[in-house]
Amino acid sequence: MLETMAEESISNGFIKNPVTGSNPAVVAKKRNLPGTPDPEAEVIALSPKTLTATNRFLCEICGKGFQREQNLQLHRRGHNLPWKLKQRTTKEVRKRVYVCPEKTCVHHHPSRALGDLTGIKKHFYRKHGEKKWKCEKCSKRYAVQSDWKAHSKTCGTREYKCDCGTLFSRRDSFITHRAFCDALAEETARVNAASGMHSLAAENFNYQLMGNPLDTVMPFSTVFNPISSNDEAVDQTRRGFSLWMGQASQGYDSFGKSTLQEIHQFGSLNPGSIYGDPMVSTSNPPVSDYQLNWVFGNKVSSGNVEDHRLSSTSLPFSNVKENGPQLVSVPSLFSTQQQSHQTPAFSMSATALLQKAAQIGATSTDTAFLGSFGTKCSNSQVQDGNKHSDLYVSNTPSDLENSANGISTLNQLQMYPAKRRRMQNEDSGGGGGGGETRDFLGVGVQVICHPSSISGWK
Amino acid sequence: MKLSSAKLSKESKGASPSHGGHHKKSLHSKRPSHCSVLPLRPVDQLEQWPSATVDMYNSDNNHHHHHCHQQQQQQAQTSHTSTSRSSDYLAGGRGDSGEASGAGDKWALRLLKECARAIFDKDSSKVHHLLWMLNELASPYGDCDQKLASYFLQALFCKATESGRRCFKTLTSVAEKSHSFDSARKLILKFQEVSPWTTFGHVAANGAILEALDGESKLHIIDISNTLCTQWPTLLEALATRNDDTPHLKLTVVITENIVRSVMKEISQRMEKFARLMGVPFEFNVISGPNHLGELTKEALGVLEDEAVTVNCIGALRRVSVEERASVIQMFRSLGPNVVTFVEEEADFSTTRHDFVKCFEECLKFYTSYFEMLQESFTATSNEKLMLERECSRSIVMVLACDDDQDNEGECERRERGTQWSERLNQAFSPVGFSDDVVDDVKALLKRYKAGWALAQPHQKETGLYLTWKEEPVVWVSAWKPLKHSQNYRN
Numbered sequence: 001m002l003e004t005m006a007e008e009s010i011s012n013g014f015i016k017n018p019v020t021g022s023n024p025a026v027v028a029k030k031r032n033l034p035g036t037p038d039p040e041a042e043v044i045a046l047s048p049k050t051l052t053a054t055n056r057f058l059c060e061i062c063g064k065g066f067q068r069e070q071n072l073q074l075h076r077r078g079h080n081l082p083w084k085l086k087q088r089t090t091k092e093v094r095k096r097v098y099v100c101p102e103k104t105c106v107h108h109h110p111s112r113a114l115g116d117l118t119g120i121k122k123h124f125y126r127k128h129g130e131k132k133w134k135c136e137k138c139s140k141r142y143a144v145q146s147d148w149k150a151h152s153k154t155c156g157t158r159e160y161k162c163d164c165g166t167l168f169s170r171r172d173s174f175i176t177h178r179a180f181c182d183a184l185a186e187e188t189a190r191v192n193a194a195s196g197m198h199s200l201a202a203e204n205f206n207y208q209l210m211g212n213p214l215d216t217v218m219p220f221s222t223v224f225n226p227i228s229s230n231d232e233a234v235d236q237t238r239r240g241f242s243l244w245m246g247q248a249s250q251g252y253d254s255f256g257k258s259t260l261q262e263i264h265q266f267g268s269l270n271p272g273s274i275y276g277d278p279m280v281s282t283s284n285p286p287v288s289d290y291q292l293n294w295v296f297g298n299k300v301s302s303g304n305v306e307d308h309r310l311s312s313t314s315l316p317f318s319n320v321k322e323n324g325p326q327l328v329s330v331p332s333l334f335s336t337q338q339q340s341h342q343t344p345a346f347s348m349s350a351t352a353l354l355q356k357a358a359q360i361g362a363t364s365t366d367t368a369f370l371g372s373f374g375t376k377c378s379n380s381q382v383q384d385g386n387k388h389s390d391l392y393v394s395n396t397p398s399d400l401e402n403s404a405n406g407i408s409t410l411n412q413l414q415m416y417p418a419k420r421r422r423m424q425n426e427d428s429g430g431g432g433g434g435g436e437t438r439d440f441l442g443v444g445v446q447v448i449c450h451p452s453s454i455s456g457w458k
Numbered sequence: 459m460k461l462s463s464a465k466l467s468k469e470s471k472g473a474s475p476s477h478g479g480h481h482k483k484s485l486h487s488k489r490p491s492h493c494s495v496l497p498l499r500p501v502d503q504l505e506q507w508p509s510a511t512v513d514m515y516n517s518d519n520n521h522h523h524h525h526c527h528q529q530q531q532q533q534a535q536t537s538h539t540s541t542s543r544s545s546d547y548l549a550g551g552r553g554d555s556g557e558a559s560g561a562g563d564k565w566a567l568r569l570l571k572e573c574a575r576a577i578f579d580k581d582s583s584k585v586h587h588l589l590w591m592l593n594e595l596a597s598p599y600g601d602c603d604q605k606l607a608s609y610f611l612q613a614l615f616c617k618a619t620e621s622g623r624r625c626f627k628t629l630t631s632v633a634e635k636s637h638s639f640d641s642a643r644k645l646i647l648k649f650q651e652v653s654p655w656t657t658f659g660h661v662a663a664n665g666a667i668l669e670a671l672d673g674e675s676k677l678h679i680i681d682i683s684n685t686l687c688t689q690w691p692t693l694l695e696a697l698a699t700r701n702d703d704t705p706h707l708k709l710t711v712v713i714t715e716n717i718v719r720s721v722m723k724e725i726s727q728r729m730e731k732f733a734r735l736m737g738v739p740f741e742f743n744v745i746s747g748p749n750h751l752g753e754l755t756k757e758a759l760g761v762l763e764d765e766a767v768t769v770n771c772i773g774a775l776r777r778v779s780v781e782e783r784a785s786v787i788q789m790f791r792s793l794g795p796n797v798v799t800f801v802e803e804e805a806d807f808s809t810t811r812h813d814f815v816k817c818f819e820e821c822l823k824f825y826t827s828y829f830e831m832l833q834e835s836f837t838a839t840s841n842e843k844l845m846l847e848r849e850c851s852r853s854i855v856m857v858l859a860c861d862d863d864q865d866n867e868g869e870c871e872r873r874e875r876g877t878q879w880s881e882r883l884n885q886a887f888s889p890v891g892f893s894d895d896v897v898d899d900v901k902a903l904l905k906r907y908k909a910g911w912a913l914a915q916p917h918q919k920e921t922g923l924y925l926t927w928k929e930e931p932v933v934w935v936s937a938w939k940p941l942k943h944s945q946n947y948r949n
Binding site: 136137138169170172173175176177178179180 | 643647650651657661687688690691692694695728729732902903905906
């Protein structure tokens with residue numbers, strides 16, 4: 001699955017945005033299927049043998065093979081050819097696109113051809129090849145050596161930091177610790193915990209940059225399917241949203257205390273994904289449209305409904321459009337994932353957001369986005385709710401400021417400002433939440449997470 | 459300390475082995491209570507006992523030496539914990555003492571084995587001699603040999619004086635008093651951080667459970683263990699993230715150690731909270747009633763018809779008295795589980811239970827390995843390591859010094875090897891192999907720990923996976939599914 005998405009993203013990146021700044025190999029998001037590749041392009045169908053051949057470029061003088069054309073050219077210089085022969089003999093060829101030789105593959109058809117030779121090669125290995133490269137630390141397997149190398153660099157280097165301040169280098173001991181940590185037990189830390197836990201839940205996503213974001217997406221997608229009532233939808237989206245928070249905040253391995261540095265570690269992925277969304281719909285004046293567009297974002301505009309995963313979630317939301325902002329949250333999570341892929345289109349705003357985030361992150365307490373949000377939430381609940389809701393509607397730059405604190409938190413506050421205030425006021429005591437399953441969100445998650453209601457969803 | 463209290467009570471009650479001689483009584487009665495246990499400066503002792511065997515039985519000498527030593531004992535009390543002293547001792551002791559003193563690295567093992575044999579042979583004078591020697595050399599704060607000597611000495615003493623039951627009860631009540639959620643949590647988490655002893659079984663079992671229950675929407679895990687639910691957070695996380703539909707999980711914990719009872723309330727709160735955070739619909743129950751696992755029923759466990767059941771036993775089978783094990787296994791089968799996972803420590807205290815010396819040697823071998831593992835996994839001054847060692851003392855006393863006939867209230871500790879468990883389990887179950895992914899996960903887990911650990915996959919006839927420490931199998935994990943009804947089990 002992942003590879004499909006990755007490949008699509010790569011193909012999209014190469015065909016649609018040849019000068020994209022994003023790193024396709026890192027993007028593991030669901031993308032819209034591309035439109036047709038350049039109709040003028042010459043479709044090349046290489047045989048598997050040719051595709052996997054490592055030295056395609058042969059020197060006509062000595063027959064030596066090279067992996068890249070540039071290397072061949074460099075080599076040819078060494079033959080001291082007369083000037084005439086140094087020139088490229090062929091004129092500029094027209095653009096080439098490549099199809100996958102595997103008949104059962106989506107990319108076998110010329111309309112789904114990939115525009116880059118390296119891309120098609122990697123696709124072929126990833127999808128149809130044997131996974132020869134294995135990470136020593138976590139025994140994850142890869143078919144493409146560069147994928148494996150990239151993973152190995154980050155594998156095991158991720159540090160997990162719990163709210164209580166303990167650092168872990170191992171994910172499993174981090175999870176186990178988290179379950180028993182006192183920070184988890186405290187109600188006041190529930191937001192942090194929630195965000196953190198979401199990042200935990202989304203850890204798969206984080207951990208494997210080229211991994212399967214949709215695998216982590218998937219568990220929550222079905223949550224949103226059977227929406228029978230508005231309330232349920234709201235609850236679901238809230239829950240899903242909160243759960244998605246972590247996924248959106250990819251860089252945050254620590255529970256609510258990830259730092260900007262960690263975000264930057266993930267490079268463009270995080271900022272794009274986190275901050276891309278709000279910017280998408282800046283141009284849409286009506287609030288409801290804004291929200292809707294934000295939610296569906298590129299999905300709607302690109303008219304893509306082919307992706308079955310997204311479509312499964314988009315349907316319910318079309319029903320609950322009228323419920324307003326609250327329902328937007330869930331789809332936004334999906335579109336969030338698309339954002340990083342479409343970073344070029346929104347690069348300006350994403351960068352601006354990131355800068356804002358950096359400022360805010362620097363000025364806020366040392367705890368980063370989610371952490372600061374948590375602090376805000378618990379300390380100045382009402383105020384934040386008001387502020388956020390106002391900002392949200394107005395779409396002013398202060399929006400950025402708040403969103404810099406995490407799309408998730410921003411959404412939460414914006415989406416459910418009234419309710420959140422109410423809940424937080426009620427919970428000011430912090431305690432056991434009246435015996436209810438008041439949760440990290442403190443936003444009535446007890447409804448969501450109550451077993452009966454949960455089963456009702458399914 | 460425990461030994462002295464045991465000895466004190468022994469004195470007060472006047473109890474003594476039937477074969478005790480007069481000189482033994484005088485030996486003990488003359489000895490001030492406080493100095494009978496504390497490790498003395500052995501070098502001093504040994505110098506006065508050039509020929510250890512002879513002097514032991516000379517009551518006059520005994521009295522004389524004891525009086526002499528009192529002062530030294532008092533001086534030595536304050537410093538007996540230093541390990542440098544112990545190494546001094548070892549160096550000094552080697553040359554001076556006679557046949558029974560430890561020479562070389564394995565003095566503790568040798569002395570202990572000899573003492574065990576002497577007890578079995580009912581050679582009281584030798585028993586006294588060796589017990590005394592061990593007492594001098596042992597310390598729960600010294601190096602591995604000294605620790606082993608200390609804990610096994612206690613068991614040997616209880617065996618010799620038939621005070622095992624009482625000693626066990628005392629140890630249990632002491633442990634209960636100092637047991638709290640915080641201390642237990644800290645202990646187990648720290649242990650899991652430095653050693654895969656427990657996490658090995660968890661990872662393998664979770665992998666087997668997830669694969670066997672894949673696609674099920676209502677899961678019921680019956681956890682018979684004392685792991686304080688440390689196995690389940692990673693499973694919950696896996697359920698939350700890797701499945702399209704997060705199933706409903708009901709976790710029923712059956713605790714087999716009374717000590718754990720008090721903290722289960724707190725554990726349940728944490729687990730419920732955590733499951734909420736993970737977004738996994740969760741129900742948690744604790745069953746701590748029955749002392750005999752065989753008494754459990756489907757109703758008592760709350761097993762419902764539409765649930766996919768799995769039974770997860772971590773160190774639980776060994777707590778069942780040997781005679782009841784077959785019926786307990788049948789009880790598991792009657793619950794109709796999809797998969798049953800077992801994790802047990804690799805040692806045989808069961809077939810040897812009628813042969814004291816053999817059992818003793820098995821026990822010593824296992825705990826030597828365990829203590830060495832603890833020594834190398836924890837830091838030298840770790841409090842957790844000390845607590846784990848102390849926890850062993852109860853098991854050791856139970857296995858070596860308590861009769862199986864007595865109703866030990868589910869505190870039996872007679873371990874069996876994986877092959878032996880497999881024989882039993884084959885009566886009601888057929889083995890399920892661990893998939894390559896799970897094996898890979900386990901291997902990756904072991905890589906995260908210090909060197910010395912490895913995974914051993916047994917040969918064809920055997921089932922399960924073994925965790926090996928320095929190439930010795932120490933923990934066994936296996937997964938089973940019930941035999942179909944048409945398959946009759948062999949008696």
